[in-house]
Amino acid sequence: MPEAQYLAGRILLAMPGMGDPRFDHAVIAMCVHDEHGAMGIGIGQPRDGVTLHGLLEDVGIDPGVAPDGPVLHGGPVEPSRGFVLHSRDWGGAGTIDVHPLCGLSASLDILRAISEGRGPRHWLIALGYAGWAPGQLEGEMRRHGWFAADGSSDILFDTPVGARWAATWRIHGIDPALLASETGSA
Numbered sequence: 001m002p003e004a005q006y007l008a009g010r011i012l013l014a015m016p017g018m019g020d021p022r023f024d025h026a027v028i029a030m031c032v033h034d035e036h037g038a039m040g041i042g043i044g045q046p047r048d049g050v051t052l053h054g055l056l057e058d059v060g061i062d063p064g065v066a067p068d069g070p071v072l073h074g075g076p077v078e079p080s081r082g083f084v085l086h087s088r089d090w091g092g093a094g095t096i097d098v099h100p101l102c103g104l105s106a107s108l109d110i111l112r113a114i115s116e117g118r119g120p121r122h123w124l125i126a127l128g129y130a131g132w133a134p135g136q137l138e139g140e141m142r143r144h145g146w147f148a149a150d151g152s153s154d155i156l157f158d159t160p161v162g163a164r165w166a167a168t169w170r171i172h173g174i175d176p177a178l179l180a181s182e183t184g185s186a
Contacts, residue, residue, distance in 0.1 A: 006033040007137070009101045011149045011168055012040060016179045018145040022076050027164040028130050029085055029156060030148075031096060031104045038132040041083050041104070043156060044164045046070035047127055055082070055125065056115055059108060064115035070161065074126030083126050084110045085156060090120035101151035122157035 007030045014026035027044030050071040053063040074083055084105045088097065090113065096104040103120070113119035132140070140146055149168045159167045169176040 007038065007148050008033045009099050009151045011043075011101075011151055011155060013147045013149055013165060013168055015144050015147060016176075018140075020145075023130075023145075025165045026130075027155075027168060028075070029098070029101060029151070031085075031098045031129075033137070035134060037134050038137045040130045041072075041074045041085055041126050042128070042130060043072055043085065043124065043126070044161060045073045046161055047073045050127065052125060055127075056111060059111065061108070061111055061115050065117040066115045072124060072126035072161065074128040075130035077129050077131045079128035081128060082106065082111075083129060084114075084123050085126070086110065086120035086123035087153065087157065088120075098151075100153075102153060102156055122153070124156060 010030050012026070012028040012030055014023045025044060026042055028040035029043050030038065030040040032039040047070070051068050052066060052071060053068040055071055056063045056066065085098075085102045086105060088103050090110070091103060092105055092107060092109045092113070094105065094107055098104050110119060110123075114123060137146070141148070149172055152168070152171065155164055155168055155171070166176045169179075
């Protein structure tokens with residue numbers, strides 16, 4: 001992969017048999033990828049026992065009109081740090097535009113806006129993130145650990161959590177049942 005081809009705004013899919021059980025069938029919305037490293041939010045697995053209403057109450061915000069739902073396992077790094085991936089119709093202090101996929105916010109302001117019904121039209125909440133040092137992700141991709149898929153807000157906001165991995169493969173014309181768990185070399 002040429003150095004200038006950064007992956008922010010794309011979706012990473014873990015290849016079968018990548019060797020790290022923490023990322024089995026992982027679906028990661030790539031938010032930052034540059035010469036300093038990479039950061040993405042897992043969007044394919046709910047966090048056991050954590051719901052939006054419970055999270056809001058834990059940070060002292062009345063759930064208000066926010067619908068309750070699962071909080072996602074964003075990744076193994078800083079697992080208690082919260083992130084909101086949301087439609088690009090909302091922006092606040094510190095919001096990062098992850099073009100063309102979504103916005104990324106990590107402040108309590110967006111949680112308050114969601115609970116008050118004035119937040120973004122679409123959103124999902126995750127705890128933790130996946131991070132890579134400079135060049136680390138590129139090395140993992142060369143070893144066939146990840147597939148970089150086109151970013152799609154439909155995958156983020158309109159596809160059920162458990163179906164995102166297979167649905168993203170299918171968008172690319174790939175039947176995930178036919179993927180091999182081992183790769184060879186020529």
